[in-house]
Amino acid sequence: MLRRFVLLPxxxxxxxxxxxAQDLALKGGTILTITNGxxxxxxxxxxxxxxxxxxxxxxxxxxxxxxxxxxxxxxxxLIDSHSHIALSDINEATDPVTPQIWMREGLEPDSPQILTTxxxxxxxxxxxxxxxxxxxxxxxxxxxxYNRPVEELIIPGVxxxxxxxxxxxxxxxxxxxxxxxxxxxxxxxxARKAFIEAREYKAKWDKYEKDxxxxxxxxxxxxxxxxxxxxxxxxxxxxxIDCHTYRADEIVWIIGFCKEFDLDxxxxxxxxxxxxxxxxxxxxxxxHGGWIDWWGYKEEAYDGCPYGxxxxxxxxxxxVINSDSPDEGRYLFxxxxxxxxxxxxxxxxxxxxITINAAESLELGDRIGSLEVGKDGDVAVFEKPPLDSTTKCxxxxxxxxxxxxxxxxxxxxxGGHR
Numbered sequence: 507m508l509r510r511f512v513l514l515p516x517x518x519x520x521x522x523x524x525x526x527a528q529d530l531a532l533k534g535g536t537i538l539t540i541t542n543g544x545x546x547x548x549x550x551x552x553x554x555x556x557x558x559x560x561x562x563x564x565x566x567x568x569x570x571x572x573x574x575x576x577x578x579x580x581x582x583x584l585i586d587s588h589s590h591i592a593l594s595d596i597n598e599a600t601d602p603v604t605p606q607i608w609m610r611e612g613l614e615p616d617s618p619q620i621l622t623t624x625x626x627x628x629x630x631x632x633x634x635x636x637x638x639x640x641x642x643x644x645x646x647x648x649x650x651x652y653n654r655p656v657e658e659l660i661i662p663g664v665x666x667x668x669x670x671x672x673x674x675x676x677x678x679x680x681x682x683x684x685x686x687x688x689x690x691x692x693x694x695x696x697a698r699k700a701f702i703e704a705r706e707y708k709a710k711w712d713k714y715e716k717d718x719x720x721x722x723x724x725x726x727x728x729x730x731x732x733x734x735x736x737x738x739x740x741x742x743x744x745x746x747i748d749c750h751t752y753r754a755d756e757i758v759w760i761i762g763f764c765k766e767f768d769l770d771x772x773x774x775x776x777x778x779x780x781x782x783x784x785x786x787x788x789x790x791x792x793x794h795g796g797w798i799d800w801w802g803y804k805e806e807a808y809d810g811c812p813y814g815x816x817x818x819x820x821x822x823x824x825x826v827i828n829s830d831s832p833d834e835g836r837y838l839f840x841x842x843x844x845x846x847x848x849x850x851x852x853x854x855x856x857x858x859x860i861t862i863n864a865a866e867s868l869e870l871g872d873r874i875g876s877l878e879v880g881k882d883g884d885v886a887v888f889e890k891p892p893l894d895s896t897t898k899c900x901x902x903x904x905x906x907x908x909x910x911x912x913x914x915x916x917x918x919x920x921g922g923h924r
Contacts, residue, residue, distance in 0.1 A: 589830070
């Protein structure tokens with residue numbers, strides 16, 4: 507099947523092998539800052555990977571590369587807070603509790619999925635364990651620096667998120683194997699049992715560390731358990747939680763469960779029934795992560811309602827639009843545009859769903875998600891307004907470096923097939 511554009515990994519690997527980050531100025535475009543309004547005919551200046559100026563009277567120092575983006579639309583790099591791209595495997599489907607799995611161990615920096623996703627203006631993703639297990643692996647938040655060492659992709663200093671999943675997926679998988687969980691009650695049991703054991707494990711280590719600090723002699727440390735170590739980190743708030751859930755009753759349950767164990771629940775992914783309990787979600791401060799028009803593909807998705815975004819927005823729920831797909835990622839901006847079809851939400855508020863809201867759901871709101879001085883130089887340049895259904899991404903820039911250039915990287919731009 508012919509794609510709208512096709513990227514050539516081997517060619518780009520050679521091109522980028524010698525590329526060095528450089529200072530960059532995007533001049534003359536319509537700047538959608540997301541948090542500080544729109545600037546017509548503005549300039550974004552990036553130096554040493556950071557935004558150093560945004561405005562109409564920016565002085566561009568000598569030696570800075572200038573790109574004329576007159577007539578184009580400049581906005582922060584888009585963010586996908588629920589993706590599964592660039593991973594060699596997604597589900598460790600051997601046990602319903604696998605927190606010892608860290609998805610960073612399976613990253614593929616040269617994955618073609620990174621290239622196609624860059625083509626949609628996305629600069630940052632949280633790439634995740636799947637939903638086979640009640641407690642899955644630890645997700646990893648990355649910049650899409652194609653074909654660079656893994657360490658360059660992983661964003662330093664960010665708290666990663668443990669994947670949990672309720673509903674049909676874990677109960678169907680393990681029920682089919684004649685194992686617990688085979689019901690929603692079984693899902694709840696598995697989660698509670700794991701964290702009770704983790705709490706007991708933590709108590710043993712806390713006592714050992716306290717005794718050691720007090721100078722007690724002949725101490726024997728508890729035996730290390732990698733599964734419990736990750737859950738201990740979650741209890742200590744060194745890790746947060748992203749939970750896959752659809753139904754309203756399970757949304758309420760997981761919020762209560764995380765309160766019970768004092769866990770930091772950040773995002774509810776898929777969250778199809780979120781519009782049924784918006785007050786509960788808003789009070790809990792959790793992010794809705796999902797889509798506007800995916801429903802009916804399984805029992806727990808039957809009540810999907812695109813008009814529900816309005817209900818959640820009006821209740822004060824912070825909404826994030828995700829792709830959950832290696833193909834949909836490059837069309838994240840179009841999925842955001844669909845919100846306008848069904849809901850009376852201001853365009854800038856819709857753009858927040860794929861920029862600053864998503865950044866905050868990753869606890870990176872101080873670094874990415876808007877065009878502000880001091881933030882990372884992650885920028886997407888679009889041909890037309892980003893919520894125009896006929897627009898396309900022309901440039902994707904990460905920390906001042908161009909990782910996707912439509913004129914260079916697409917067969918369509920070179921006169922090939924459409």
